[in-house]
Amino acid sequence: MRIYILIFLCLWLKLEKTRVATLDICTNKTPSILTTEAVNRPFLYPVSKTYFRSRTSARVKMKRSKGGGDEEAPRQNGSASRRKADQQQSDGDEGGSDIGPADLQDDDNDQGLRREIRSKYRDLISSVQQNREDMLSPSNNKLTEVLEEANKLFKDVRQAREAALDAQLLVVATDLGKEKASQLFSEGTAFDPTAFAEHLLSFMGLNRLEDDEDEQQTTANGYLPQDAWHRLARRAECCFRTAPSFHYMMGSFYAEPPPPKQRIERQRKAPSKEAKRIMPTQLKKMEESQQEATEKEVERILGYLKSYYQDDPTSPISYYEFVIDPSSFSRTVENIFHTSFLIRDGLARMYLDEEKLPCIAPVEEGEVEAGGSTSRKQCILSISPKIWKELIDAFEIRDSIIRPPNTQND
Amino acid sequence: MTQRKRPSSTQSSSQRRHTGNLVAQDEDDDVAFTQPSTSQVQRGLEKLTPAQVDQKTAEVVQYFLVKDQKKMPVRRADLVKHVVKDYRNIYPEILKRAARTFDQVFGLKLVEIDPKNKMYILVNNLETPDKASPIRSPSNPKMGLLLAILSVIFMKGGVVRENLIWNTLKKLRVDPGEKHEEFGDVRKMVTDEFVRQRYLEYVRIPHTEPIEHEFRWGQRADAEVSKAKILEFMGELHEQDPKTWTQQYREAHSLPNSSQASTSSSSSSQR
Numbered sequence: 001m002r003i004y005i006l007i008f009l010c011l012w013l014k015l016e017k018t019r020v021a022t023l024d025i026c027t028n029k030t031p032s033i034l035t036t037e038a039v040n041r042p043f044l045y046p047v048s049k050t051y052f053r054s055r056t057s058a059r060v061k062m063k064r065s066k067g068g069g070d071e072e073a074p075r076q077n078g079s080a081s082r083r084k085a086d087q088q089q090s091d092g093d094e095g096g097s098d099i100g101p102a103d104l105q106d107d108d109n110d111q112g113l114r115r116e117i118r119s120k121y122r123d124l125i126s127s128v129q130q131n132r133e134d135m136l137s138p139s140n141n142k143l144t145e146v147l148e149e150a151n152k153l154f155k156d157v158r159q160a161r162e163a164a165l166d167a168q169l170l171v172v173a174t175d176l177g178k179e180k181a182s183q184l185f186s187e188g189t190a191f192d193p194t195a196f197a198e199h200l201l202s203f204m205g206l207n208r209l210e211d212d213e214d215e216q217q218t219t220a221n222g223y224l225p226q227d228a229w230h231r232l233a234r235r236a237e238c239c240f241r242t243a244p245s246f247h248y249m250m251g252s253f254y255a256e257p258p259p260p261k262q263r264i265e266r267q268r269k270a271p272s273k274e275a276k277r278i279m280p281t282q283l284k285k286m287e288e289s290q291q292e293a294t295e296k297e298v299e300r301i302l303g304y305l306k307s308y309y310q311d312d313p314t315s316p317i318s319y320y321e322f323v324i325d326p327s328s329f330s331r332t333v334e335n336i337f338h339t340s341f342l343i344r345d346g347l348a349r350m351y352l353d354e355e356k357l358p359c360i361a362p363v364e365e366g367e368v369e370a371g372g373s374t375s376r377k378q379c380i381l382s383i384s385p386k387i388w389k390e391l392i393d394a395f396e397i398r399d400s401i402i403r404p405p406n407t408q409n410d
Numbered sequence: 411m412t413q414r415k416r417p418s419s420t421q422s423s424s425q426r427r428h429t430g431n432l433v434a435q436d437e438d439d440d441v442a443f444t445q446p447s448t449s450q451v452q453r454g455l456e457k458l459t460p461a462q463v464d465q466k467t468a469e470v471v472q473y474f475l476v477k478d479q480k481k482m483p484v485r486r487a488d489l490v491k492h493v494v495k496d497y498r499n500i501y502p503e504i505l506k507r508a509a510r511t512f513d514q515v516f517g518l519k520l521v522e523i524d525p526k527n528k529m530y531i532l533v534n535n536l537e538t539p540d541k542a543s544p545i546r547s548p549s550n551p552k553m554g555l556l557l558a559i560l561s562v563i564f565m566k567g568g569v570v571r572e573n574l575i576w577n578t579l580k581k582l583r584v585d586p587g588e589k590h591e592e593f594g595d596v597r598k599m600v601t602d603e604f605v606r607q608r609y610l611e612y613v614r615i616p617h618t619e620p621i622e623h624e625f626r627w628g629q630r631a632d633a634e635v636s637k638a639k640i641l642e643f644m645g646e647l648h649e650q651d652p653k654t655w656t657q658q659y660r661e662a663h664s665l666p667n668s669s670q671a672s673t674s675s676s677s678s679s680q681r
Contacts, residue, residue, distance in 0.1 A: 129618075129619050132618075171617065172617060175616075175617050182567070182569075191565040191566060191655065193562055193566075193574060193577070193578045193581075194578075194581060195648070196561070196562065196565070196578070196644075196647070196648075197578055197581035197582050198581070199647040199648060200558060200582060200647065201581075201582065201583075203647060204554075224583060229551035229554040229555065229592055230549050230551055230554070231554070232551075232553075232554030232555075232557060232558070233549040233550055233551050233552070233553040233554035233557075234549050235554075235557070235643065236553045236554055236556070236557035237538075237539075237549065237553070238538055238539060238639055238643075239538070239557060239635055239636055239639035239640050239643060240538070240553065240557075240634050240635055240636075241533050241534040241535075241538055241633075241634045241635070241636065242481075242533075242534060242553075242634055243478055243516075243518045243531075243532040243533055243534045244534070245478055245479045245481070246475040246476065246478065246479060247479065
């Protein structure tokens with residue numbers, strides 16, 4: 001078959017010269033002629049001749065110039081066509097004058113016929129383009145049928161416009177023909193991509209599901225393991241001679257860290273300063289309040305003591321009755337604490353009465369002795385909630401002598 | 411085949427046939443750079459100290475190695491503009507020395523894949539192992555996908571419509587329309603990344619409506635990939651003898667792998 005193609009190639013090349021000129025107008029490349037159809041269809045040769053001749057005559061006609069006899073005679077030979085409208089065979093007799101009475105009469109029919117021809121050509125072209133896959137399959141001769149149709153149509157072609165469409169169709173058809181030929185060429189050794197894909201999947205370790213072994217199933221059954229493509233890549237390393245790429249072992253270094261560090265330092269400094277600023281004011285307030293509170297409290301208790309003593313200077317004030325607050329243990333402790341200041345400063349004194357119970361009494365200003373410090377004694381007082389309750393029960397304390405302060409220092 | 415010694419710099423301007431594939435002197439259409447003549451090179455060398463030339467050679471080697479990380483080919487124009495700069499008058503000498511360094515130090519080969527545009531790639535000069543390498547280095551799954559595509563193209567004669575590739579990939583659970591968990595945008599990877607790396611060629615088929623493309627082997631694939639090994643792999647997969655695919659077998663074993671020119675489907679010249 002190859003030999004046929006070669007022979008036909010030589011023949012065709014001779015004829016191609018005539019065709020190339022016209023087809024080049026429509027396309028930029030000369031179509032390849034490796035078509036199986038071409039071998040069996042020598043009548044493409046007359047097609048080319050008539051094509052060329054009709055085209056030149058069409059040009060002549062369009063230019064409305066009186067042509068020589070040369071163009072007329074071949075035209076008569078080539079155009080063995082049957083026209084549905086009035087015959088134009090009279091053209092040959094008129095020696096190339098295109099504006100003949102016959103032409104004017106045929107004008108309307110011409111237009112209709114031409115439109116019809118053009119639309120048929122366009123249909124053929126679109127059918128070739130749309131059904132490309134179909135026509136490529138070697139099992140049918142659809143491409144041949146299309147070309148035969150084109151030949152039939154071509155017999156009626158007179159003008160350049162239809163001829164151009166014909167040329168376009170031929171270009172598309174020959175492209176397809178080239179593909180068909182290449183298909184034939186490589187189909188000697190069968191390779192099926194579908195089977196290849198299946199084998200590859202098995203190679204990559206596809207786990208096929210055991211239950212549904214439906215071969216007709218288009219959806220995937222089974223799943224690929226994670227390293228499926230890595231397995232294939234590893235196998236690919238044997239076939240490839242890729243240069244191993246070069247990377248720094250420790251990675252590259254980025255020049256970005258310094259700016260963030262500065263920002264962090266500044267941020268840290270800022271809050272610390274603010275904190276310091278905040279601290280002193282708070283502390284001052286605290287200390288003042290504490291000092292004030294204690295002093296005030298001590299004075300207040302002294303006031304209570306004195307007033308209580310002045311009510312009845314003769315009866316002794318029981319210490320416990322004085323300090324204990326039956327409603328609050330913590331305030332009792334505070335009272336004891338504040339009272340101790342009084343005693344420390346020598347503003348009050350404690351003594352034991354006949355029943356050996358402690359009593360407290362304010363010290364008159366006159367009574368303060370110069371050597372008062374020598375006679376001072378110290379003692380530590382301890383109290384617990386249990387004792388506190390016992391004292392409340394024993395002394396039957398209902399009310400606290402020392403009123404709780406209005407402002408709470410807790 | 412490793413070459414230990416290059417022939418000493420010849421005064422002739424003939425094209426070298428050995429592994430370097432360097433073109434010693436060729437007028438090119440590179441606007442910014444015209445290849446200096448050998449006499450110019452000699453004069454340039456005399457003015458410079460050997461240390462300077464070595465330094466420049468080392469820079470060229472580094473440039474290539476870093477560019478090779480992404481497997482993008484290196485253009486001569488870029489090389490001259492960024493690295494060689496003032497030393498362009500001794501450019502051929504520098505390139506020759508760089509190629510020698512690659513060969514002797516790294517076991518790599520500097521290959522010119524595009525004589526017209528002067529693009530270079532690095533290819534492994536050492537023998538490929540028959541089985542998978544015992545070193546457990548992390549493998550790139552893209553290479554697996556590339557192998558599948560190149561195999562299909564090769565077995566189908568060297569040119570394949572893009573639809574065939576997409577359909578085959580779909581059967582392999584890689585859908586170009588969807589985002590794949592390992593490869594991401596598959597279509598972009600195949601038609602853009604692989605093409606820029608010169609593993610594949612993606613050309614438009616003329617006169618098609620809607621526009622279709624076809625895939626061929628790229629220049630890098632021609633230099634790097636061994637067709638014989640692919641055929642072996644096919645034989646393993648299909649459990650057939652590689653020789654059953656006579657056409658492909660002939661194509662794989664007729665030309666030496668190092669300088670395999672890409673062949674079109676219909677006209678294989680070796681027939």
